[in-house]
Amino acid sequence: MNWIYPITIVLYSISLIGYFVDFLQHNRKVNIMAFWLLSIVWVLQTVFFVIRAIELDRVPLLTPFEGLFFYAWLVVTLSLAINWSFRVDFLVLFTNVIGFSMMAFSLFTPDGDVPESLSALLASELLIIHISFIILSYAAFTFSFACQIMYVIQHQMLKRKVWGKRLLRFGALSKLDSFSFIAVMIAWPFLLIGLILGFIWAHSQLTYVPFFDSKVISSLFVLGIYAVFIYQRVVKLSRGYNMSLLGIAGFLVLLINYFLSGQYSSFHMWY
Template identity: 55%
Template sequence: MFGLNLLYVLTIVFYSLSVLGYFIDFIQNNQKVNRAAFWLLSSVWVLQLLFILMRMIKYDRFPIMTIFEGMFFYAFILVTIALIINRLYKMDFLVFVVNLVGFSILTISLFAPAGDISSRLSELFILELLIIHVVVLLLSYGMFTLSFAFSMLYFLQHQMLKRKLWGKRMSRTGNLSNLERRSFIFNLVGFPLMLIGLILGVIWAWVTVETIPWNDVKVLSSFIVLFVYGVYLFQYQVKKRRGYELALLNIAAFLVLLINYFLSSSFSEFHIW
């Protein structure tokens, strides 16, 4: 247990330093700090992977079943995405936004129950279907988070153009059309992942407890999230809408996603882990 706690503390410390480094680079355009922040983020990824593997060995299951584990794995996905972005696109501001969300998720996990699940739930969670259900949903959250980051950069770019704030900072946020396109692409990936995850959850509930909790807060809010992102995709692909208002819609959709992730679990009678 001491080893896990040490890894968790080191992850928080390294992640905070990395986010701080990207923030300094955001303000001062300091490439040395940027490189240091990248290597710190790489260290965070290694520490997170070790933490997941050690917890897997300790509890003899994939560590994704408790609220704490779900948040930790979500943050791990975001760190992975941030490293890939840094490698493929070299969009430092996007990495900063994604890491800001990931660090917030990881910090909030400090207050989540970190213990193992009860023996009653252990018998239910042994089904691989449930593991796939949770992993697929968290991957969809990762895609939606990345899409949100692109929309936030679009929002910042739009505001700087509106106020005629020219400079290096604006050029580093990326082209508006590219930001909008990439935001759409990651939503396009996240939407079917979430749909598949929800379908798997419905099948698991029917097979395991022989009921589908349609009146559960978590279930209802998840389908609301899916609907909101469906509206976004419909507006983009069918209605051919573009621009600032669509970016705001995507940002609002992500806020709905966060409400679903954090608040509905507290009021859910079915999702009790």
């Protein structure tokens, strides 16, 4: 199994380079090559995930390495679905910049198994569902973030009157705005339910809910930012550039929550 992971990283990087070349030169052949390489990456990721699950005799979601890997797998899965379902050429590129970053970060995170003293506590179906829902929400927020970044770039290009084929390949602003909103509407309930399940698990296993844990506080902050986003969109009927900036800010806070808040959390020290 050791050879699968480095090959996956290499093929993923080549695929991303291919999409970037297509972004610069509008090269359809390179785009197709990048897509098939990304498909191979997905297959290798899936094989790696299944083999690891069999070897460890559990769902591999409990360590930082496994969380990042599952995140990247979801992004690649989402990217392939995007490629088949939507005609927005650059969306796969922008989405996979995040996905590849997750894979790259996973190289520097602990790859060991959960310590024996924690294994019984962590081996809970409710905990697995909690983690799965949280990472699913992160993947959907990633898709929304990619749409919002593309919206902002295209908005600036239009403002500066930068015309050309590249501008057309970003897709309509209205489409990017709708995609980002739909993704947030999918992600937000997953995050909310994931947090609730985490509270239930903590109460049942630890007899208390760690409301003042740094990871919990920052997760609630992320939930609040995107709640404001949904409120502005649904109630205030806000659209466009400023909403994209709000969504981007929300995702940046989400990344801080994912990578930094756990460093100061005793409760989430293994994830």
